[in-house]
Amino acid sequence: MINRLSHLAVPLIAIILGLAAGAVIMLASGYNVASGYSALWNGIFGEVYYIxxxxxxITPYILSGLAVAFAFRTGLFNIGVEGQLLVGWTAAVWVGTSFDAPAYIHLPLALLAAAAAGGIWGLIPGFLKARFFVHEVIVTIMMNYIALHLTNYLISDVMTDHRDKTGKIHESASLRSPFLEQLTDYSRLHWxxxxxxxxxxxxxFIIHKTKSGFEFRAVGFNQHAAQYAGMSVRKNMMYAMMIxxxxxxxxxxxxxxxxxxxxAVKGAFTGVGFDGIAVALLGGSTAIGVVLAACLLGGLKVGALNMPIESGVPSExxxxxxxxxxxxxxxxxAIRLILDKLKNKGAK
Structure with missing residues (x-):
């Protein structure tokens, strides 16, 4: 119980210190702290549209955070979430624009295509790590750039006739909902x-309730011990990167x-995949932690857009x-060390 509270205290302290640092920066720059944070709050909760x-x-942040967190639990550092996101995006749109079908067929197919494309893109560094001991950080970083330029080529030369953007996906493959849009004053909220x-x-469920999840965690804790226990470290590495x-x-x-x-053809990365690393770190690589961290970062990102408008504070x-x-x-x-010292001092 004490360990759990300690793990919970670290991100909370980090958030408080981060907000305090933001306040200091605003004061040093001549801005009103109360006005700035009030504008941030209003940009998140002030209107139904903002909500x-x-x-x-928050939606893609949860999934990109889960991607990083799942690899973390197996002792792997997946820096290639951005590239995997791009190939998944392109695959989903390709299915969504190529044909029309009933929504109960078309939408699941588009989602499966995205998951399969991302899974294959993740499997490549997983295989190289497992078979040739090539460090996954190096491979996934390089594959981000391959994904960026490959998807740009597919969009401009294969999916379209030398255009910078594909057509809109068919309604049968869309996650949008007129009900949700009207409910939130025509925001882009979707299912x-x-x-x-x-x-x-x-x-x-996979991590905590299945045999495979136990093996993933065992490999993450100690590869040599897992192998000694009869687990296939290589297989688990490849499966973890694929998932x-x-x-x-x-x-x-x-x-x-x-x-x-x-x-659309992109001149740079979206940043969502890289933000997933922050979400996983802040969430402690747990499912509930990732959801909460995604809520925080997603809220800050959207709320920041209102700060220059309402208070004049730069969103940066x-x-x-x-x-x-x-x-x-x-x-x-370092934070845990300070907490332990305070706890020991209090015990005396």
Missing amino acids: GETIRQ GILIALFMAVFMW SGAFAGLAGAMEGLGTFQYA VVDIVIAIIILFVASSY
Whole structure:
């Protein structure tokens, strides 16, 4: 129980310190702290539209966070979530624009295509790690760039006739809902949030309630001990990266089938995949932690857009707050050390 409270205290302290640092920066820059954070709050909860946009932003963050967290639990660091997201996005839109079919067939096929594309893209570094001991961080970073340029080529030269953007997906493959849009004053909220939450439960179930999940965790804790116990470390590495990539591919589907409903040539990365690393770190690589961390980061990202409008505070202040939160979470050992010293002093 004490250990659980300690693990919970670290992200909470990191969030408080991050917000405090943001306040100091605003004061040093001559801005009103109360006005700035009030504008941030209003940008998240002030209107029904903002709430819809916040939930819409949270959706891919949950899935990209799950992708990073799942690999973490097996002792792997998947930096390639951004690339896996891009191939999943492109695959989902390709299915969504190629043919028309009943929604109960078309939408699941598009989602499966995204998960399969992301899974295959994740399996490649997993195979190289398991078979040739090539470090997954290096491979996944490089594959992000391959994914970016490959998807750009497919969009402009295969899916379209040298255009920068595909046509809109068919309604039968869309995650959008007129009901949700009207409910949230025509925000871009879609049904993907239910898929993201289901995937969080799915990850929890795999990790904690299945034999495979036990093996994933065992490999993550100690590969040599797991191998000595008769577990296949190589197989678990490949499966973990494949499942991680499938989560990332679904994050891309949320963007392609929900938020944008098309795929476009990109000059740079979306950033959602990289933000997934922050979500996983802040969430402690647990399913519930990832959902809560995605809510925090998604809320901050959307709320920050209102700060320049309502209070004149630059939205970049929130980026600094997020960076400081991640910094303190990453240095959680130091925070735990301080907490232990305070606990020991109190015991005396």
